[in-house]
Amino acid sequence: MHLKARIKSKEARVGIIGLGYVGLPLAIAFCNAGFQVTGFDIDPEKVILLQQGKSYIKQIGGDL
Incomplete structure (x- = not known):
């Protein structure tokens, strides 16, 4: 399947x-649009919070 179709x-x-x-x-916008999203970050604290479904950015709701 071509990229446009996917x-x-x-x-x-x-x-x-x-x-x-x-x-x-x-990433949240693409996820809300129905895409499967994989995020990469080098900060282990961010990764742990995101794995728990929590946001570390105040402007983004606490639960993801």
Whole structure:
């Protein structure tokens, strides 16, 4: 299947490198749009919080 078709059918997977003030909201937006999203970050504290479904950014709700 070509990329355009995978995007249109929401079968494409999205990868976000860096889950800071730009990456995390972007990942949430793609997830809310129906895509499978994988986020990457080098900060282990951020990763642990996100694995627990918690946000470390005040402007983003506490529970993800």
